[in-house]
Amino acid sequence: MSLLVETPSIDDETLRPLPVHDSAEIIDLEHLKIRGTLDACVKCTICETQCPVARVTPLFSGPKFVGPQAERFRGASSISVDHSIDYCSSCGTCTTVCPQGVKVAEINHHARTAMKQQQGIPLRDRLISRTTFMGAVMTPVAPIANWALRQDWIRVIVEKVIGIARNAPMPVAQRQTFDGWFKRHTPHPNSGTKGQVIFFHGCAGEYFEVETSIKSVELLEFLGYEVLNPKHGCCGLALQSNGLYDDARKYVSKLTADLRSVNRDAPIVTASGSCGGELRHEAHEILGMDDEALKDVSFRTWDICEFIMDLEERGELPERTRSFEATIPYHAPCQLKSTGMGMPAVNMMELVPGVTVIESEQPCCGIAGTYGLKKEKYEIAQAVGKPVFDFIKRVNPEIAACDTETCRWQLRTATGANVVHPIWLLHRAYGL
Amino acid sequence: MRDVVVIGAGLAGLTAATRLMQQGKSVALVSKGIGGIQLGQGTIDFLGYTPDLIHDPIEGINQTVDDSHPYFHFSADDAASAAEWIRDLMGNDLLVGDGHKNYRLPTALGSLRPTALPQPSMVFGEPSGRKIVLVGFDRLKDFYPDLAAENLRRQTNPDGTPIKARAIHVDLEVREGEVDSSAVQFARALDSPDVQEELCRLVKPHLLDGEVVGFPAVLGLADTNAWKRISQRLDHDVFEVVIQPPSVPGMRLNERFTRLVKSGMKDPGAIHSIPDETGVLASRSRFILGGHVIGFDTDDDRVTSVTVASAGHPTTIQAKEFVLATGGFEAGSLAMDSHGTVSETLFDLPLHGVTDEMINGDYWGEQPLFRVGLKVDEQMRPLDTTGQAVYSNLRAAGGLIGGANRWREKSGDGIALLTGLRAADSIVSAGAIDSEEGSKK
Amino acid sequence: MKTIDADVVVIGGGSTGAGVVRDAAMRGYKTVLIERADLAQGTSGRFHGLLHSGGRYVVSDPESATECAEENVILKRIQADAIEATGGLFVTTSADSEDFADGYEEACVNARVPVEEISLREAFKREPLLDPGLKRAFAVEDGTVDGWKLVWGAARSAELYGATILTYHSVTKIDHKDGQVSAVYCLDRRTGETVRVGCSFVLSCAGPWGGEIAAMAGCHDVEVVPGAGIMIAMNHRLTQSVLNRCIYPADGDILVPAHPVCIIGTTDHKAGNADILPIPQDQVQQMLDAGEEMIPGFRKSRAIHAWAGARPLVKDSRVSAEDTRHMARGMQIIDHKERDGVSGFLTIAGGKLTTYRLMAERIVDAMCEQMGDKRECRTADEAVPGSTDHRLYTLDRRLNQVETETEAPSGQQIICECELVTRKKLLEVMDGLTDFNLDDVRRQVRLGMGPCQGGFCSSRAAGIAHELENVDAERASELLRNFLKNRWIGLWPILYGQQVRQTALDSWIFLGTLDLEHLPEPATEVI
Secondary structure, X not given: OOOOOOOOOOXXXXXXXOOOOOHHHHOOHHHHHHHHHHHHOOOOOHHHHHOHHHHHOOOOOOHHHHHHHHHOOOOOOOOOOOOHHHHOOOOOHHHHHOOOOOOHHHHHHXXXXXXXXXXXXXXXXXXXXXXHHHHHHHHHHXXXXXXXXXXXXXXXXXXXXXXXXXXXXXXOOOOOOHHHHHHHOOOOOOOOOOEEEEEEOHHHHHHOOHHHHHHHHHHHHHOOEEEEOOOXXXXXXXXXXXXXXXXXXXXXXXXXXXXXXXXXXXOEEEOOHHHHHHHHHHHXXXXXXXXXXXHHHHHHEEEHHHHHHHHHHOOOOOXXXXXXXXXXXXXXXHHHHOOOOOOHHHHHHOOOOOEEEEEOOOOOOOOOOOHHHEOOOHHHHHHHHHHHHHHXXXXXXXXXXXOOHHHHHHHHHHHOOEEEOOHHHHHHHOOO | OEEEEEEOOOHHHHHHHHHHHHOOOOEEEEEOOOOHXXXXXXXXXXXXXXXXXXXOHHHHHHHOOOOOOHHHHOOHHXXXXXXXXXXXXXXXXXXXXXXXXXXXXXXXXOOEEEEOEOOHHHHHHOOOOOEEEEEEEOOOOOOOHHHHXXXXXXXXXXXXXXXXXXXXXXXOOOOOOOOOOOHHHHHHHOOOHHHHHHHHHHHHHHOOOOEEEEEEOOOOOOOOOHHHHHHHHHOOOEEEEEOOOOOHHHHHHHHHHHHHHHHOEOOHHHHHOOHXXXXXXXXXXXXXXXXOEEEEEEEOOEEEEEEEOOOOOOEEEEEEEEEEOOOOHHHOOEEEOOOOOEEEOOOOOOOEOOOOOOOOOOOOOOOHHHHOEEOEOOOOOEEOOOOOEOOOOEEEOOOOEOOOOHHHHOOHHHHHHHHHHHHHHHHHHOOOOOHHXXXXX | OEEEEOOEEEEOOOHHHHHHHHHHHHOOOOEEEEOOOOOOOOHHHOOOOEEOOOOOXXXXXXXXXXXXXXXXXXXXXXXXXHEEOOOEEEEXXXXXXXXXXXXXXXXXXXXXXXXXXXXXXXXXXXXXXXXOOOOEEEEEOOEEEOHHHHHHXXXXXXXXXXXXXXXXXXXXXXXXXXXXXXXXXXXXXXOOOEXXXXXXXXXXXXXXXXXXXHHHOOOOOOOEEEEEEEEEEEOOOOOOOEEEEOOOXXXXXXXXXXXXXXXXXXXXXXXXXOOOOOOOHHHHHHHHHHHHHHOOOHHHOOEEEEEEEEEEEEOOOOOOOOOOOOOOOOEEEEEHHHHHOOEOEEEEEEOOHHHHHHHHHHHHXXXXXXXXXXXXXXXXXXXXXXXXOOOOOOOXXXXXXXXXXXXXXXXXXXXXXXXXXXXXXXXXXXXXXXOOOHHHHHHHHOOOOOOOOOOOOHHHHHHHHHOOOOOOHHHHHHHHHHHHHHHHHHHHHHOOOHHHHHHHHHHHHHHHHOOHHHOOOOOOOOX
16 A cells, blocks of 8 residues: 655646636637537437437537537637536537538637636636545545545535535545555466557546456456556546646647657557547547647557457457356447447456346446536436436346446445446456 | 348338347448438338329339339338338338338428328328317427418419318427427427326317317337327327428437347247347347447458457458448438539449439439449349449448439338348348358357 | 509619618608519629728729718718728738838828828737738728628618518519500519509619610610629638728728628629629638638638629619719619600619718709709718617627526527527517518528528527428428528538538538438428
């Protein structure tokens, strides 16, 4: 157990009120390129029928309305007139289902950011988007932190003072960090026989979902890869979705440099669906980052299930040595779906003899990063997630699978099931 | 390596994928977005007009079309078995009829639209011998029952008797404070027995003896029998009227069909319950939604792989056979640029029906542009200008095959089905895939 | 036969006619305006929407430039609701020589047109999509104006001063007794009734149709040549400012952001008949090429509609060229007393929309002088109805309204989603019109003018119209069919790219799903 983790302090910048931006500076060429995709919209309504938020609340007028439709009325003034767009959770479903190639979610993301930056971003949003900070603060005092987060009276105060919903799912702090484990672990004998991979754990994988990171490394080593773990931090996704673009860009740049500090030919593998998505496309499409270093990292980044299924397609995956009978309810996180690679986890889990996977067929579990934590969005997020919760309870109330940490917290809290990363099943099937 | 990559998740793509999976093939289905089924009317058309009204759509398909039409490759028997296939696959709670009769069902404008296999929730809309009352929802902007009823009254039944129709309005609030609820919001609300009951409470006092009650097609999405429950509660026959997109009947078909292909169940009967209860999973497809195909590789006259624009790095999918079911101009599969050049946007396949004057300045005139498309052989392989297959293992299905005026003829669904099935069957029967190897993981 | 008595009859409901009827009514004359279709259905509704800063004319016609600059300020004051102060740029693109730019600023100063040369950095900050090879940029006070709103504003103002506006009335005859105009006869096109309007003065503001009107008073060979030009609306604003090529005026040199679209214009060719204005393919290509020079990638963005308008150009050898006392620049007045011996009859043609108020002032001055009845013009001092709060139109206004009028946008029905037209707004307009067609409604609220071109809203609008009295299903269905047919006139000439997809989906909806084609035909033609 390591109590000696570096605890970053919240910098002054986090707490200072944000300046009101001039929209002329916000609207750059990259933004205009995204805006240009609205030309492909034929108003077909497919995005509206699939939007998980519009489905549960009339307060959100739907992705077509706030996206390609309203966007035509924006831009001449530096003052945003948007209100309803604040209910968009940025799950990205609209872009994924659009048959015409409109970047609906990205258009909405920009418009929401413009609105938030003008209204001023609340302290709450600036706090919850510092995932690394939360992890670093909680880990050394894990038992106390976990205890505190289970106390209703504390949560009520937190809700009243900061605006984090009292029943919102919270991560469970671990007594050791992933880095702490990694430094001390003994690599599997197969390690290195097939080359190197870089493991991108993300902040949740470092502090909270440590077990998933460990299993990922053990599996990759068993499959013959030497796993490199350059010291790295957060991808800035939560900052981005809370409208803190400048901060998010700094995080992405730092992360990019860190991941490039070791073997620049090695694939970068991540077990965090959302953070992978940030590097693979959102940093480019939302933050407008276009540098060569990011492109390199983006190109080399693999979702771990995708990576394993690629081995399988090439006939390089060893046979599973153990089987177990299980029906696994699986929910694919929206951000993972938006990367356009399908659902490799489904096919991967079914490589395990005896395992049957049932997919939720639902767009979103409701949490959408930090959306479902917010007091004013909590009920909506719960309603969005309800079909997924019901699905898990119906198919297998004991164990379920999902690729992204925040989604797992949401699903665990709502269903009581042990919701694991899909990699756990394969890890077990190899007897690791 | 997969046996077959199917590109496109509309009726043609889903049909081809399902048929291949039923034959034990491993399939990857790649689609840019959700397919077009939920934009249509949610029934299966074969042929409605040529331009005269067709009474038997299945017999009609090759008596009335010329050799440039996609139906040229198909017999009435093919059409009859395709009708049976899709009806059985979707289940009798979603499709009825044998395809030998065109049901003429009221639309939101009050026209009588011919279709071969309607949803059972629609069939009481045939006006002959009935007194119709159409119910409008004040909070639904896509259905104006007075207009539809009055337009129905301007027409006569086949026996020359006037059509009887009137309209009523109810104010069903499906979500608090919302006055602009979409058809889908209504349908989701009407999945709930409580809302069904509320609707009946509002409607019942307005009904006259012997009337059949027409609602906009929003009577339940997940609950395909909502219309029956409403009918029982009202003690009147009820029917659904097709409205503009989003199409709830289309979504019912699309969701069921998509689920089938995604999860790959062998037994079509099993799709009505969740699969773990039946244990009939075949090899599932690899299903990529939001996967825009941006390139392909070839070896001699064969396509060897397609490349999907996944985030970060592109994903290459290799397969032995390929089915292109990407739709027509409405889907961007066919395009015309600002210089008037038309093209097939993925494989740049040769197009047929291209002339100098493709757009007619009269709105009601023929639009040759919308007949432009691929020309295919018996096996649905796109042909070049000399009549040779462009690639030996690439087949096409659905709206990108040219020669039909799908919307006016009401032939789009039948074309998608027949060409999708033929593309799949010709892959299997040509023995193009060694099935031993193909089914091996 | 219905009879009306008036002092003055104004023929033509374009901007000139509307300006004149307002001016005459404000001076206390009993005035009747007769328009054969809807207001601003001709030239005034078929232009690119530019409110000139004057910058276009500083070199070619400095007086005109000064008039524009002055009227620009006046109209922003009195017709704020119809005008957006977008600002404009004169740009020297990589394809242009800098000759014109070199003397440009000085010419502006001489013509009293406000101008400022801005840095390229500033230009790109304002308009990031500009040609990266941009050489020079000058900022001017261009704005955009909604021609329909402008004309309706003037007409409503005239009505408040007692004027009568007769739309869908065709003039059939102009009577004169002993060389003095006495009455105008017209036909109510919807009821078939003839209306006689007794009067002592007729002002013909029929634009390119001026020759035909003059002939009805027995004044022959008035030659008004329609100078036709095409415009193309792109789906969304590629720029937020008006873009002008900083070159000698040429075809396709203006890109105007108007409402949520931007409009490129325009060409110039002689049309034989102002009622039949084709949109030739070569001119469409010419416009796209011109757009491409200002905004690279222009061709790949989505065109949604095209139209042609006809400038009225008088080519009459019998008009005295010297007598310009009453004229604004670019406009011509024909005094039929002098020319044909018919007193109480003036024909006015030419001019530009930006100076429409000034033109009206001059014409009515001329009339007063002929009548020997001097009355002051007050049109520059008083705002028209709808603009009395002097709030200039802004692009985000409708979005703001639907976002804030109710708790959420879903608290009201949005009938035309592309242009954010609510059911309430639609009903307001329908209530204010008698025997409307959907194009009349469109011109007031932009119904069906967005990307889907009526694909999703027009059957809703027909359904709502049918709920009103006097609109039966036959008429409502015909309103829908005519609307789609008319939209098509401006769609098919620019049908390429994304708009093909839209048209395919729209055809799927109307011809496929709703089977509009097989509704019974109407018994009588619907206008």
